[in-house]
Amino acid sequence: MVPLFFLIVALASGLGFSDLPSVRLVGSDSRCKGRVELWKNGQWGTVCDDHWNKETVAIVCKELQCGPVVRIRAGRLYLPKAQKDQHIWNPMCQGTEETLAECEEDVVECDDHNEDAGVICEETLHFDNLQLVDGPSHCIGRLEVKYAGKWGTVCFEGWTFQGAKVLCRELGCGRPILTKGSCSKDQQGTGDIWPGQVECQGSETSLNNCPFALMGKNNCSHKDDTWVQCEERFALRLVDGINHCSGRLEVLHKGIWGSVCNDGWGEKEDQVVCQEVNCGKAIPQKPRARRRFGPGKGSIWLDDVRCKGKETSLEQCKHRFWGYHDCTHQEDVSVICSEK
Template sequence: IIFVVSPELTDSVNVRLVKGNNPCAGRVEVLHEGQWGTVCDDDWDIADAAVVCRELDCGTAVKATYQAQFGQGLGQIWMANVACSGSESTLKNCTSRRWGVSNCDHREDAGVICSGKLRLVDGFHLCSGRVEMLRTEGWGSVCDAVFDQQDAEVVCRQLDCGAPVQVLGAAAFGKGKGRVWSEEIQCRGSESQIDIFLHCLNKLSLVCPGYTDLRLVNGSDSCSGRVELQFLNDSGTVCDACWDMRAASVLCRQLNCGIAVSVVGSDWFGKGSGEIWADVFDCDGNETKLSECSISSWSRAESSHSRDVGVICSGRGSIRLVGSGGDCAGRLEVFHSGSWGTVCDDSWDIKDAHVVCRQLQCGVALSNQQVPAWFGHGSGPIWLDEVECEGNETSLWSCSSPGWGKHDCQHKEDVGVVCSGSEE
């Protein structure tokens, strides 16, 4: 039941952020009846985060976080289904369920990342742009005199943007409007927030980790391949220790390639060259762009292109049915190590066929083609044999098999699949 919380019930309520790396980021906790408790992330969004940041005098909301990103709280879950318009001055003025009523547990604790007194604007992602600072007179640009790498580390840390990549002066992201603050920023590099004093002159721009372009390369199409990210004029690969299925899901969504099917190593799409980006992407999995993910740390994994990560999205590029004249029936072929190859029909059954049809968005399997090479003999490698699926997997890559290229078959045993047709 949703209702507007009355002032009589909530005058004593305070809000705090805990377990973040600065006072303007962390798990949201509210004080009610003398006890601190958490907020459930059901319906939690950037408008709710904006109210918390404003109430705490922490600038603007950078991100609303979910699923206990800042750790699980203890005690009561005081608020759930919070629905702020974004203009409220305090969280207690937003609608929500009654105090202490929810169907949540602490794995769903909501969090907030605020800009604090700082923000980066007019950049090509959330972690780059012209540095602006909030004061009582409003937002104004920060000057670049005597601003160094240590100062940049504090700015990037405060914005939950990892370690700085580049400090740019001369208003690289535009001249901005309004005031230019005349203080100099001086940091040792270990602070959680900026200390300000002295004097400065020119406007400052800063780039924290973040990327200007991204792509999947060396796959069969643009929806599978080795992950390559471009930062300004430099392209590079990503180490496998920095990546997981949540980051892959965001990448596939950004590339309009459906959902993430698998995260694979360099044996799939080969070793890259150039830079190896070592920042660890901390994605919830529901972001629309990779640039919206926090960068939690820098990986200390071995910097070698033998660790280059690849991603396979649900786009049809990594698996296909050929030989029937249509997309939803034919000889099964899979793409691996730069080559299309076939699948042997040893142990193949209707459950395996169902998984193929699901992955291709072709409905369900109508029949299991037991006649060897029903759709003709393939050529090239026989990549898989003795495939065993449960039938509920989202992709063939989740099914067990002896391994790539391990078989005792010939192409006269190439398996075929007939699906019911497109699900669209």
């Protein structure tokens, strides 16, 4: 029977039965060390040490998403001992297999469980969740991870820009702009600090796909909490109008909503906005009517916007640098769409 733990993980992750892990380490308090057991032909069995070498052990550590091999051990040293009637598998690996179950089975059987194989892989963390907090948006802030039901910060020592790339992508944000440690007092966290070396390549879809090796003693304090700033995904909205299909145009930049100057604004720009907010066609307006929804406050993010009319997002239209303009809020642009 497939263990309930693996079944819950698979269902929560949207995996099928074919995606369930086929190997586990038992007899210790860590998922990265213990006696090796292999799921094959509908049953869990121990693994014979006849062909147990570094190449084979490396397959197991990788399959379990642990770090590199630390030590090869005898499986009989881990309690509770294997049951006498438990099957013993005898895989012969080439070292190129992705999983232990893919290795060819030796026709020679092991005598007893005294030959059971064991392994110690480098311990790694597998985060339940992660977030950026205390910033202006979910794309900017102090990195916190949830592990074993507890939220904690991440020490900047061992953190890389490649890790920031993966994090920003996982959060649904744009590319990383900044990552730093030595947070100011108002940016520091509390509670646990997870020390580790994140070894991302930058192409992974999740930090959990990157080796995250626990470090030993460290001198990290919350002054060393990791801070990450990702680019915001482009967003816009119409505010202070009759409904969500009319109003003063605002765009999101650096986690802050700001207005758009009406210099050069026309029907093509209107249509791109209406299409992006799923509100049908643009209703033509006279220049003075574009101020009907009042002036905004705060930042004016865009000026001299030029669209061809075929763009799927206002982000694709030409404009000045973000925040560069010669306007006042009396020139904030408004848009009215047909709703259908």
